[in-house]
Amino acid sequence: MITPIDSFDPINFRHFLHQYPELSHHERQTAALICQQLRQFGLAPKTDLGGHGIVVKFDSNNPGETSLFRADFDALPIHEQACHHYASCHSGIMHACGHDGHTASLMMVAKYLCLHPPITGKVLLLFQPAEETGTGAAAMLQEPWLAQQHIDNVFAYHNLPGYPLNTLVIKPNTFACASTGVTIELFGKTSHAAKPEDGLAPTLAMTEAIKLIQHLPEQFPDVFTLTTVVHASLAATAQGETGFGTAPGYAKVLATLRSDNSHTLFAMKSLIEQQIAALCQQEQLGLEVSWQEWFNAAVNSQPHCQQVIRQARLLALPVNIIEEPMRWSEDVAEFLAKWPGALFCLGSGEQHPQLHNPDYDFPDELIATASQLFCALIKDKHSNVSEMAVD
Ligand SMILES: [Zn+2]
Ligand SMILES: [Zn+2]
Structure with missing residues (x-):
């Protein structure tokens, strides 16, 4: 060739x-x-x-x-x-x-x-x-x-x-916009599905986290911003097991955030980190947030x-x-x-x-x-x- x-x-x-x-x-x-x-x-x-x-x-x-x-x-x-x-x-x-x-x-x-x-x-x-x-x-x-x-x-x-x-x-x-991927992992505790009150399911916190991400652009009305949730799942643990007998102890949300300037993307990043941390503290859930594929x-x-x-x-x-x-x-x-x-x-x-x-x-x-x-x-x-x- x-x-x-x-x-x-x-x-x-x-x-x-x-x-x-x-x-x-x-x-x-x-x-x-x-x-x-x-x-x-x-x-x-x-x-x-x-x-x-x-x-x-x-x-x-x-x-x-x-x-x-x-x-x-x-x-x-x-x-x-x-x-x-x-x-x-x-x-x-x-x-x-x-x-x-x-x-x-x-x-x-x-x-x-x-x-x-x-x-x-x-x-x-x-x-x-x-x-x-x-x-x-x-x-x-x-x-x-x-x-x-x-x-x-x-x-x-x-x-x-x-x-x-x-x-x-x-x-x-x-x-071309600045963008980043974010992975949010919520850690609770599993229980028998017949006794969910014995565990700590991250189900509601996961839906709250999705709402926070989706409403994030409203906090930046003067610039172009966009958020897209690309994945959300519940499982027993981070290994991803699911079964009708088990209430979940783990949730994962993946999203992308975008803005027409890198400064705003940094501001979006820190805001989402603060808000998700506050949510997890309130729900007594463990939290890991990681950022992927950052583009200015x-x-x-x-x-x-x-x-x-x-x-x-x-x-x-x-x-x-x-x-x-x-x-x-x-x-x-x-x-x-x-x-x-x-x-x-x-x-x-x-x-x-x-x-x-x-x-x-x-x-x-x-x-x-x-x-x-x-x-x-x-x-x-x-x-x-x-x-x-x-x-
Ligand atoms: Zn290309
Ligand atoms: Zn490409």
Whole structure:
């Protein structure tokens, strides 16, 4: 599947990635494949950055700005329902978020940069693992080599079903929400179901906890917040046993909390911790609260949004400047918190299956659109003035 530069086909490359998806933190083969292809192009990528992260740098050795373009490459624990010839060969794992397509697009940019190196400044192409768990970007930034780079521009895109194919979807300020998962465990005491008064069932406390979570947004009327209870269960103990003879001694509630800014999400987190603790104290229940998959809000700079919009218009792409941020989260937030830039979406088609669905497949046409848009941004920022005049 590794091909010389003149015969490199990003669609074939994407299909190959699609066949061998790997879960977050386990993307060893995918990372090796990306590195092999970059080396085949004659490049010398830095590898194993914060896990399986990869960066390849193009340095003009002339003064100028430094731009970083990022693609993610992890997959999801979903059984694919494919109707194409490159279905996942890894049972129960699939590229259901299109990260195979994001990676193929960035590989196309690598090819472009080999043939048209930057004339001013530097361009970094960053391939990020573990996006879905919200941990890959922060882990990469733990690497001093990357953290010490002075980046002027960060750009990244995500494909987006529900919007017309190739449409740029963008907004300044928060583009994708901050979010977190929370697991709440309530510990009481079991009893014979015929003698519930001898035990301490967390049943009512569980329903109260669900209500607290669902009503949490009312306490933040001025900002966008959203809570979703995703699971609730009662059991005898944390092992999950159930039976008609036993009144429960254990309850578990899982929820996600979201906001358009990270500060509010922190406030939601501490409020829910206080309120659930008070509830458990009142009911004399034991309590454990744990937080999972924390994502900060992905915040775009106004000038970088304008630059993306301008280049999209020059490429005659439809532009949709949205009012509300995306409710989902994107781990590129960590890079955007450190350096200015813009995350944007490209429409995958109005009728396209949704992300994280078993019948989802990245639309191949978007590879050309995304890589052309990235290359237009590179030409704009890293060509010298005389060449731009010729363009
Ligand atoms: Zn995803
Ligand atoms: Zn994704």
